[in-house]
Amino acid sequence: MRDKAAWQLDVxxxxxxDADTLLIVLGGRWxxxxxxxxxxxxxxxxxxxxxxxxxxxxxxxxxxxGLLTYVSGISKSCASRGIAVDSSGLxxxxxxxxxxxxxxxxxxxxxxxxxxxxxxxxxxAATLEFFHGAPRMLGxxxxxxxxxxxxxxxxxRFRARDLWLEIEQVGPRALPIVSVISFLVGLxxxxxxxxxxxxxGAQIFIADLVAIGMVREVGALMTGVIISGRTGAAFAAxxxxxxxxxxxxxxxxxxxxxxxxxxxxxxxxxxxxxxLLTLYSAFIGMLAGMLVSLTIFDIGAFEYYxxxxxxxxxxxxxxxxxxxxxxxxxxxFAGCLRGMQCGRSAEAVGHAATSAVVTAMLLITIAxxxxxxxxxxxxx
Amino acid sequence: xxxxAATPHIxxxxxxxAYGDFVVQRGLDFVVNQGDIFxxxxxxxxxxxxxxxxxxxxxxxxxxxxxxxxxxxxxxEPDTQQRLxxxxxxxxxxxxxxxSLTLAENVALPIAESxxxxxARVNEIVAFKLxxxxxxxxxxxxxxxxxxGMKKRAGLARAMALDPDILVIDExxxxxxxxxxxxxxxxxxxxxxxxxxxxxxxxxxxASILSIGNNSIYLDSxxxxxxxxxxxxxxxxxxxxxxxxFLTRGGTT
Numbered sequence: 001m002r003d004k005a006a007w008q009l010d011v012x013x014x015x016x017x018d019a020d021t022l023l024i025v026l027g028g029r030w031x032x033x034x035x036x037x038x039x040x041x042x043x044x045x046x047x048x049x050x051x052x053x054x055x056x057x058x059x060x061x062x063x064x065x066g067l068l069t070y071v072s073g074i075s076k077s078c079a080s081r082g083i084a085v086d087s088s089g090l091x092x093x094x095x096x097x098x099x100x101x102x103x104x105x106x107x108x109x110x111x112x113x114x115x116x117x118x119x120x121x122x123x124x125a126a127t128l129e130f131f132h133g134a135p136r137m138l139g140x141x142x143x144x145x146x147x148x149x150x151x152x153x154x155x156x157r158f159r160a161r162d163l164w165l166e167i168e169q170v171g172p173r174a175l176p177i178v179s180v181i182s183f184l185v186g187l188x189x190x191x192x193x194x195x196x197x198x199x200x201g202a203q204i205f206i207a208d209l210v211a212i213g214m215v216r217e218v219g220a221l222m223t224g225v226i227i228s229g230r231t232g233a234a235f236a237a238x239x240x241x242x243x244x245x246x247x248x249x250x251x252x253x254x255x256x257x258x259x260x261x262x263x264x265x266x267x268x269x270x271x272x273x274x275x276l277l278t279l280y281s282a283f284i285g286m287l288a289g290m291l292v293s294l295t296i297f298d299i300g301a302f303e304y305y306x307x308x309x310x311x312x313x314x315x316x317x318x319x320x321x322x323x324x325x326x327x328x329x330x331x332x333f334a335g336c337l338r339g340m341q342c343g344r345s346a347e348a349v350g351h352a353a354t355s356a357v358v359t360a361m362l363l364i365t366i367a368x369x370x371x372x373x374x375x376x377x378x379x380x
Numbered sequence: 381x382x383x384x385a386a387t388p389h390i391x392x393x394x395x396x397x398a399y400g401d402f403v404v405q406r407g408l409d410f411v412v413n414q415g416d417i418f419x420x421x422x423x424x425x426x427x428x429x430x431x432x433x434x435x436x437x438x439x440x441x442x443x444x445x446x447x448x449x450x451x452x453x454x455x456x457e458p459d460t461q462q463r464l465x466x467x468x469x470x471x472x473x474x475x476x477x478x479x480s481l482t483l484a485e486n487v488a489l490p491i492a493e494s495x496x497x498x499x500a501r502v503n504e505i506v507a508f509k510l511x512x513x514x515x516x517x518x519x520x521x522x523x524x525x526x527x528x529g530m531k532k533r534a535g536l537a538r539a540m541a542l543d544p545d546i547l548v549i550d551e552x553x554x555x556x557x558x559x560x561x562x563x564x565x566x567x568x569x570x571x572x573x574x575x576x577x578x579x580x581x582x583x584x585x586x587a588s589i590l591s592i593g594n595n596s597i598y599l600d601s602x603x604x605x606x607x608x609x610x611x612x613x614x615x616x617x618x619x620x621x622x623x624x625x626f627l628t629r630g631g632t633t
Contacts, residue, residue: 157493162480246476250538253436253470254490255462 027059030067039073055089166269186285190292207307210289219282224327228360232335236356239339240349267332274328334360395444422599469544475531477523484519
């Protein structure tokens with residue numbers, strides 16, 4: 001015999017003259033915080049030739065949803081076997097709640113296919129998504145270009161305050177993180193170069209390596225990557241949240257172009273600030289290279305300085321700045337694209353932010369490769 | 381008071397709307413007359429908001445047309461669509477205030493964008509519109525600093541900023557206390573009476589439907605089409621059983 005606080009269950013035939021009726025005697029406590037039996041445990045008994053099920057709850061001390069889920073589980077099993085269920089033996093409150101749960105039949109026509117999908121279906125869906133995604137991206141690019149043209153012809157409207165706000169957000173506020181990363185990357189470049197150049201006794205060329213590396217390539221790349229994580233994701237989340245709140249719809253219905261009003265200031269801000277950050281990053285990187293040369297490899301500061309000046313010319317800066325501008329445009333484009341495409345839930349906003357960073361990284365890498373090859377072919 | 385003769389203002393002809401393959405509503409056919417307070421009724425998830433989005437030009441319908449005073453919106457040139465949109469004022473379900481702008485800026489933006497009035501004049505209009513919805517003195521608040529009901533009222537102030545010919549309102553009184561909801565209903569009626577605004581209200585607030593509506597449709601989610609149209613009081617007295625069931629909170633069978 002179990003103690004009073006536990007549930008009791010006895011399943012037996014209702015009587016000798018009523019052999020095909022199953023009586024389920026419930027007793028004790030049936031509450032949700034206990035380990036209650038599953039309704040499936042009765043399946044063997046129900047598979048036997050049974051025509052109806054009755055309940056006896058006279059010994060039941062206490063019940064809640066724990067009892068209700070058990071009983072409704074039994075009702076379902078019985079319904080699928082064509083067995084009648086007589087719930088009149090249950091407490092009146094439980095009967096009423098069970099009746100309410102059964103009042104509205106399960107929706108079968110919800111119009112959604114929720115069946116499990118195999119790996120092939122996933123591949124198919126992903127492929128379709130890619131081929132639908134590319135034209136959408138081009139469409140958005142077209143809208144942005146049209147918006148830029150409207151800006152040039154003086155017809156695009158946005159608030160100057162928004163542009164300044166974005167410029168402050170992406171420029172000055174990004175300086176600390178750009179400083180730290182550029183310093184460390186400059187340091188790594190210097191060590192890497194020193195190791196190789198020492199073999200031929202040409203350590204002074206560390207200056208050339210760091211200067212050209214930072215100005216031409218690494219400064220822009222690092223800035224692009226930092227900004228895509230810092231600002232691109234923020235753009236996607238901001239625009240995505242506006243999409244959730246129907247704010248973008250509100251612009252549309254008033255005939256105000258959301259592209260002009262929201263996307264344009266963000267793209268302009270990044271195209272203006274990323275080249276400047278690129279310059280700053282290159283400068284910090286060279287400073288780190290100089291510190292390493294000075295302290296570890298005994299190269300004089302003046303020596304390093306003149307060697308750096310000799311290595312750099314206008315072309316290097318032009319290459320670095322053009323890359324910075326392109327990366328800035330890419331990050332803003334990817335962030336705004338994913339934000340504007342965002343669905344209407346919190347999860348969709350998170351997805352938009354992630355997707356913005358991934359898209360930006362991918363496009364930056366592709367652009368970097370193309371530009372490096374083109375500049376090489378042009379001899380710049 | 382403007383002329384209230386029954387001239388059609390919005391005609392909807394055989395409209396069907398879908399999300400992907402899923403048809404939400406099909407074969408909608410109704411007329412909203414000038415100066416109507418037209419109520420779109422229906423249970424949850426029957427496509428009321430989708431219909432609203434098709435009416436105001438946010439979501440292209442699968443088939444059919446929406447005709448504003450004789451001009452077919454979805455088959456019109458973008459310039460015409462733009463012009464038609466400017467005659468609409470829309471209050472979205474959650475208010476949809478622009479979160480980076482203050483209340484005053486929210487209401488001022490549509491005015492400044494389409495009229496080019498001097499800033500001082502715009503500010504006067506803004507102050508008046510906010511006062512109409514009971515939000516005088518909240519000009520410098522940001523939407524995030526307001527309660528849900530206040531956002532909704534501010535959204536209404538923005539929707540009527542330009543004195544639109546047609547005001548489309550999605551769930552005006554959900555989330556409002558009964559007194560504020562009634563004040564809002566009175567304001568909607570007053571806008572109709574004094575400015576002749578045609579009003580389309582998407583709602584399932586019974587009190588509002590029966591007290592302000594003079595024309596309506598009922599969208600049914602099972603048959604996915606409209607099953608009733610006309611004055612809500614008529615629908616209550618001798619309409620389709622489903623509609624009477626709805627209008628009496630299940631009191632009839």
